[in-house]
Amino acid sequence: MDRSDGGGIPAAALIEWFRQNARDLPWRQNRDPYRVWLSEIMLQQTRVEAVTGYYARFLAALPTVEDLAAADDDVLNKLWQGLGYYSRARNLKKAAGVIVSRYGGRFPETYEEILALPGVGPYTAGAVGSICFDLPCPAVDGNVLRVYARFTGYDKPVNTDEAKKEIADALRPLYTPGQCGALTQSLMELGACVCLPNGAPKCDICPLREGCAARKSGTWQRYPIKTEKKARRTADMLALLLKCGDRFALRRRPDTGLLAGLWEFPNTALKNPEKALEEAAAFAAALGAKPAELLRQTGYTHVFTHVQWHVQAFAFACEAMPGDLVWATAEELKRIYAIPSAFRPIADTAAEIGCGI
Ligand code: SF4
Incomplete structure (x- = not known):
């Protein structure tokens, strides 16, 4: 499989499918980076259904990045209570402080600057950069790994930094000006709604079905390959x-x-x-x-x-x-x-x- 062309993923068909089928989610109302960034941080390790109520309450209490930077820790933790992984909330506030003090409250607009914010890794920087600023930077989360692994028959474990980087590099050529945000969101949406993590993927309605290696060989259960986690x-x-x-x-x-x-x-x-x-x-x-x-x-x-x-x-x-x-x-x-x-x-x-x- 040629990996220099996004593994052969038909980006145009995928984006068209997304335009017709995207769920109406609150963080998709506009491309305000504060709102998109907050949603991406909240959605890490947490389901969409669980996030929506928190997201609305958080934005009502702290509607701007300046409000977040100045938030009292107990108020912030109370808004986060029940979401878990509280370091995410602490880092949000730290990053908001950087945005206010270093960038005058304006969200940075390059991948490197976004990546340098506290609590922001390659995935979040890719998501905010592509969705808000049309940067050609893939955002590789579990959904994207699964779609890519099944489509290409990726035969190595995907849960390593090396694999995530390799897959991000492979997807990058698919990112063309004007459609970077749509591509990021369509890959994630396909993984969340069609190429499902638990249970059989809905290959019959998948815009990638023609070229998909796992569908052709009936091996979707094999992908994505993961290394064993250490016992808790x-x-x-x-x-x-x-x-x-x-x-x-x-x-x-x-x-x-x-x-x-x-x-x-x-x-x-x-x-x-x-x-x-x-x-x-x-x-x-x-x-x-x-x-x-x-x-x-x-x-x-x-x-x-x-x-x-x-x-x-x-x-x-x-x-x-x-x-x-x-x-x-x-x-x-x-x-x-x-x-x-x-x-x-x-x-x-x-x-x-x-x-x-
Ligand atoms: S055809 Fe099936 S296995 Fe392949 S990407 Fe689509 S849903 Fe996933």
Whole structure:
């Protein structure tokens, strides 16, 4: 297969298909780079259906790049709560600061400048550059990798930086002035709606069906080839819901590492799952909260990318409110503090017992 011509992908037919079949998504209303950039960052690791509500709320609260650059961290985290991968939100704010201070609030317009923004990799730079500024820079995400691998019969793992670069280089000749954004979006849209990730692709309605290697040989299940991921490690965790009067204890996580800078309920590694209650009471006492009564006990699992937490959580009524913890009412927990999903079951318990249930 000749890779110097985009692997033989018929770009014109693909773009025509996109023009007729594109979904009406909120970030496609115009080519404002702030809106497109935000959507591309939100859509990483997250489904379109999950993003749309967040996207509208975010833009209503922070309608311009200046607003984002000046946003309070807790406000920003609250807008992001539930989307996960909070480093994306932190980097958005950092990049907005660069756009305001270095470019006077105007989004940079070259691939290299966009790529240099915090949190922006080759994929996002390619997407914003091609969609907003008609730059000939492919954006290679999972959808595009799948379409390309099936169409060309790409026989190497696609989930390596080397393969992504090779495929981006192969697609670049297809990018011609005036249609760069349409090509990027049509490749992604085909992967999302026709050349599906789970289940059989809809080859019958695919504009690439004539030249597609996987369709001709009936081998779509083989592509894209991926290297095995490392197994996720597991960790036993102990978490506390400390209640004193109508307030609950929170603390902020360190500025680096997992869930950096976010609010959490006090937690620690659980040494012996058989003795979780004893460890919980001792941990609460060590924090200075004087636990007096066990109110609730629950267990749940939370899956991160690289680790899976098995959490045993205990709610105690306490007689002291040590000052190195932050004490918030159930209403404040809901309104002000961004609690990551890893602690959502505990926040739900706080909402219940905070209402006197
Ligand atoms: S013909 Fe089928 S396998 Fe090939 S790109 Fe289209 S949907 Fe995917």
